[in-house]
Amino acid sequence: MKELDILLARWLRQEFPAAGAELQAAFAELLELPDPELARYLLAGEPPRDPRFRQLVIAMVGKP
Numbered sequence: 159m160k161e162l163d164i165l166l167a168r169w170l171r172q173e174f175p176a177a178g179a180e181l182q183a184a185f186a187e188l189l190e191l192p193d194p195e196l197a198r199y200l201l202a203g204e205p206p207r208d209p210r211f212r213q214l215v216i217a218m219v220g221k222p
Contacts, residue, residue: 161197165200165219166189200215200218203219
């Protein structure tokens with residue numbers, strides 16, 4: 159999905175270098191999720207159950 163690619167690439171470029179090791183590891187794991195699941199979290203606003211992913215989604219899109 160192009161929207162996901164744009165969102166993920168922007169966060170990777172702008173925020174990943176300064177993110178802590180925990181968020182960096184969560185980001186790497188988040189990328190392994192299927193696109194429909196990523197879309198629910200990052201585009202549709204569904205909060206992830208995993209607290210590490212929840213923290214990352216908040217950092218990426220600014221809402222729980």
